[in-house]
Amino acid sequence: MIYLITGASHTGKTLLAQKLLEKYRYPYLSMDHVKMGLIRSGNTALTPYDDEQMTDYLWPIIREIIKTAVENGQNLIVEGCYVPADWEQDFTQVYREKIRFRCLVMTGDYIRSHFDEIRSHASVIEQRGEDADFEMGTAIRENETFFAAFRNAPDCLIMIKNNYQAETEFS
Numbered sequence: 001m002i003y004l005i006t007g008a009s010h011t012g013k014t015l016l017a018q019k020l021l022e023k024y025r026y027p028y029l030s031m032d033h034v035k036m037g038l039i040r041s042g043n044t045a046l047t048p049y050d051d052e053q054m055t056d057y058l059w060p061i062i063r064e065i066i067k068t069a070v071e072n073g074q075n076l077i078v079e080g081c082y083v084p085a086d087w088e089q090d091f092t093q094v095y096r097e098k099i100r101f102r103c104l105v106m107t108g109d110y111i112r113s114h115f116d117e118i119r120s121h122a123s124v125i126e127q128r129g130e131d132a133d134f135e136m137g138t139a140i141r142e143n144e145t146f147f148a149a150f151r152n153a154p155d156c157l158i159m160i161k162n163n164y165q166a167e168t169e170f171s
Contacts, residue, residue: 001026001075002066006083006150007104008142010118010134011160016104016168017079024075031062031080055082063090070098085149103150104168106160108140114164115139 003020005013017028035058038044046054059082069076083103088096111118115136150157160167 002099003077004101005079008146011104013079017077020077026075028077031082058082101156104158105147106143111139
């Protein structure tokens with residue numbers, strides 16, 4: 001089984017991947033780690049801030065990693081924000097049957113009422129370092145963008161409205 005998790009920054013993708021790793025003992029792959037490896041190795045001139053271009057650059061690599069894992073009968077958790085809205089078109093039905101896709105989206109009300117808590121959890125799994133550019137308005141806009149991109153697949157959306165812990169549980 002492949003768990004593919006996406007969502008805006010600070011929605012808890014890495015935390016959810018860690019929980020799944022602990023529950024199922026499946027390895028997980030962070031798209032941010034692949035991104036930084038490509039940037040630091042000089043294999044791309046893109047920067048960590050080139051999100052739209054990074055999706056175009058990174059997704060074909062991630063897509064083929066997922067296909068390889070499916071073909072080899074391996075389990076894998078893949079998390080990151082670089083999943084295109086039309087990701088399913090890159091896989092035949094045989095592959096899609098092995099992929100459990102979820103998109104984490106925080107509502108604007110949740111962000112407004114929990115913003116300090118969201119910020120305080122930014123480094124719960126990995127060390128983000130300076131996070132000064134993460135602002136409430138940006139968080140709301142990014143989550144609205146992910147909701148708009150994936151709203152046609154409501155069974156894949158994990159809407160975080162009241163309680164992150166309870167609302168991000170899935171098997």
